[in-house]
Amino acid sequence: MNTDKKITLVERVKSPTPKFFRKIRTIGLMIGAIGGALLAAPVALPSVVGTIAGYLATIGVVASAVSQTAVRD
Structure with a gap:
């Protein structure tokens, strides 16, 4: 580029x-x-699962956003 x-x-x-x-x-x-x-599961999950789910959602959004802005030369 x-x-x-x-x-x-x-x-x-x-x-x-x-x-x-x-x-x-x-x-x-x-x-x-x-x-x-x-995070949206209708059943009660342990708090550690909720914490991990929040991290997974954040990681997924950040990875998708960063990779979308990469451009080819």
Whole structure:
């Protein structure tokens, strides 16, 4: 990528994402979905499971967001 040209966040999100980062985005979405499902479970779960589910949801969202903004040269 030419470092002389600065691109905006919108341009970055709309531009093509490399194959590796598409895989990371998909894995992040799956991890986030698992965390969200555990947090929304209609049964009482131990507090440690709730804490881990919150971490999973956060990790999934961050991994997906970061991988979405990676651009191809």
